[in-house]
């Protein structure tokens with residue numbers, strides 16, 4: 001065969017069209033942290049490309065560079081065959097790149113429709129065509145399989161619903177490349193399937209998706225290729241069909257991980273520490289009954305909006321229930337506020353880390369100790385050394401990636417922020433820990449550390465109420481599972497007998 005100039009030219013063009021994106025030798029440093037270190041990434045047109053790596057590996061930073069949120073210290077970006085330098089997210093958007101951020105960025109005081117169509121509401125600024133706005137928004141909401149009313153205020157939505165709105169908003173831009181930074185962290189069952197359907201139909205239309213997730217089973221369901229990052233560098237890019245779970249985990253954590261879930265040890269439960277009787281909350285909870293024993297991990301499974309979080313918040317005194325009783329340590333107790341709950345020895349790791357769990361402008365050590373100031377306070381004098389020592393030990397125990405315990409929480413990666421929230425409540429020495437999505441956005445290696453801590457608490461006779469949208473996690477950790485649907489408990493099963501199919505069956509009917 002004779003290779004002509006035109007043959008080469010055609011091939012060159014094909015390569016250009018095949019690769020919608022090339023990021024070459026990107027570096028980015030923050031004070032004390034080299035977040036990206038000569039990182040390169042190539043993405044083909046129309047593929048779903050998984051971006052994997054441990055907490056703090058640099059995934060979000062790389063995607064912020066790509067979407068014009070931050071500018072790199074060095075490196076080149078070639079998008080649709082052209083060298084580009086984005087000066088702002090709007091600039092990237094106009095060229096066809098949209099990002100769904102890991103930390104949700106909707107405006108809580110505005111409606112769902114206003115958020116989706118922000119800056120693009122139909123009609124004139126003083127005469128908005130609301131009918132059209134709501135209709136348009138509804139079309140995008142339907143694409144992600146949710147029927148939230150477009151006029152609902154975003155602040156009234158659950159974390160998972162907010163996530164769905166973010167996705168709907170991204171779809172509305174008609175982008176060539178959509179970056180999804182952990183869109184599935186709070187979704188399960190049918191919502192997750194709907195997200196995958198949406199991604200598949202985008203890919204069919206030739207839209208490229210970069211997909212970040214710590215849930216590895218998803219990678220095999222929807223990604224064509226993956227790139228694994230570690231410490232701001234690329235470890236490898238592979239076809240998903242040519243890899244397996246063990247190999248991916250090795251790439252992410254840099255070593256073998258003997259088992260993802262530490263095996264449970266036989267343990268005799270103690271007395272019932274918490275008993276909830278006939279608890280009802282108008283429109284949200286209907287006659288909830290549950291018992292939690294010392295040394296027990298009780299799971300709450302269900303879909304978005306099923307009432308799991310409301311059960312947790314009612315016990316914690318954050319929601320005021322209309323009917324029912326709570327018995328704590330054998331005594332009828334009315335818990336009026338979270339402050340009172342903490343004093344009684346009940347702690348809640350909330351699902352919304354940014355709004356309720358973490359003060360992002362505070363340092364790590366301040367965040368750790370603020371729920372248990374008594375422990376570091378001696379007659380009005382702060383025990384600063386103790387604060388630092390205890391904080392350092394939590395950083396080690398949970399393997400939090402930070403230059404120091406004085407770093408402000410905002411500067412940590414998403415998964416590391418989550419570990420700080422978990423650490424804060426571990427420090428509080430509570431008897432009951434209510435964990436609402438404790439491993440949201442946490443990498444496989446660090447998840448195991450959190451599981452080990454939970455098991456350690458159980459050995460100290462504490463009790464755990466665990467809510468998670470990761471059903472594998474619930475099944476592996478819980479002694480008993482309650483399935484919640486439409487504010488009611490639909491069934492109970494032992495951890496050993498549970499399966500995702502059984503949960504789904506109860507969660508839907």
Ligand SMILES: Nc1ncnc2c1ncn2[C@@H]1O[C@H](COP(=O)(O)OP(=O)(O)OP(=O)(O)O)[C@@H](O)[C@H]1O
Nearest residue numbers: 030035055056057058059060061411412413414415
């Ligand atoms: N604005 C900032 N100031 C200081 N350090 C930062 C800032 N943004 C990110 N970092 C640091 O850069 C590193 C990479 O963070 P990045 O958010 O990209 O990680 P990630 O891979 O997305 O992790 P995760 O899985 O936890 O979301 C981390 O060590 C993080 O603490």
Ligand SMILES: [Mg+2]
Nearest residue numbers: 060102413414
């Ligand atoms: Mg991230």
